[in-house]
Amino acid sequence: METVVIDHPLVSHKLTALRDVRTDSPTFRRLADELVTLLAYEATRDVRVDEVTVQTPLAPAPGVRLAKPVPLVVPILRAGLGMLEGMTRLIPTSEVGFIGMVRDERTLTVTTYANRLPDDLTGRQCYVLDPMLATGGTLATALRLLLDRGASHATALCLLAAPEGLAALRERLGEHAARVRIVTAAVDERLNESGFIMPGLGDAGDRLYGTV
Ligand SMILES: O=P(O)(O)OC[C@H]1O[C@H](OP(=O)(O)OP(=O)(O)O)[C@H](O)[C@@H]1O
Ligand SMILES: O=c1cc[nH]c(=O)[nH]1
Numbered sequence: 001m002e003t004v005v006i007d008h009p010l011v012s013h014k015l016t017a018l019r020d021v022r023t024d025s026p027t028f029r030r031l032a033d034e035l036v037t038l039l040a041y042e043a044t045r046d047v048r049v050d051e052v053t054v055q056t057p058l059a060p061a062p063g064v065r066l067a068k069p070v071p072l073v074v075p076i077l078r079a080g081l082g083m084l085e086g087m088t089r090l091i092p093t094s095e096v097g098f099i100g101m102v103r104d105e106r107t108l109t110v111t112t113y114a115n116r117l118p119d120d121l122t123g124r125q126c127y128v129l130d131p132m133l134a135t136g137g138t139l140a141t142a143l144r145l146l147l148d149r150g151a152s153h154a155t156a157l158c159l160l161a162a163p164e165g166l167a168a169l170r171e172r173l174g175e176h177a178a179r180v181r182i183v184t185a186a187v188d189e190r191l192n193e194s195g196f197i198m199p200g201l202g203d204a205g206d207r208l209y210g211t212v
């Protein structure tokens, strides 16, 4: 499992504003949207393309076009929805599947309450959107759903990750880890005793949707 931490001043600037407890929900949503666009640039570096030729007003020019089947983008509800528009703006032709998952705040175990994915993902490239990789339980379950259906490769775009979660995810994916890449804006210090990323940004879903 490859982990890519985006080292870029604009990403750090926006992430700092996102962390700030004074940032309100509308601003948080805008920053998350802008950040995913910056992460997507790196995350889609491996997206499959076909070589084509187009005619300019002057001459034929070689180029590329996204290959078929198109990438599958999968936001993990609820907080991952805040990253969907930023991603589909870059790849408007992508197909979108949905997974709904919630973590029990006490036990930190994950329940899947929605699953709208194509049955057959043979050979598909998948891009999973979830702002927080904390214990890694949510992403481990979501990635297994995709890889077990035949996805050739899955890249998860996260705003923040915890070192403990990255290690646990690699372990839980086992042999599938070779087909997984994590692209994140930062790896924070640690998880606290409640399973929150420290210093983190708090509860991403609550901050996106104003539920506290
Ligand atoms: O790595 P983990 O320990 O599994 O935690 C990460 C998950 O926790 C949050 O979701 P939450 O369960 O709060 O649901 P929400 O997106 O609906 O707020 C977050 O959006 C991730 O999906
Ligand atoms: O720090 C964390 C951990 C899980 N989910 C969040 O939203 N934040």
Ligand SMILES: [Mg+2]
Residues within 6 Å of the ligand: 079, 203, 204, 205, 206
């Ligand atoms: Mg939440």
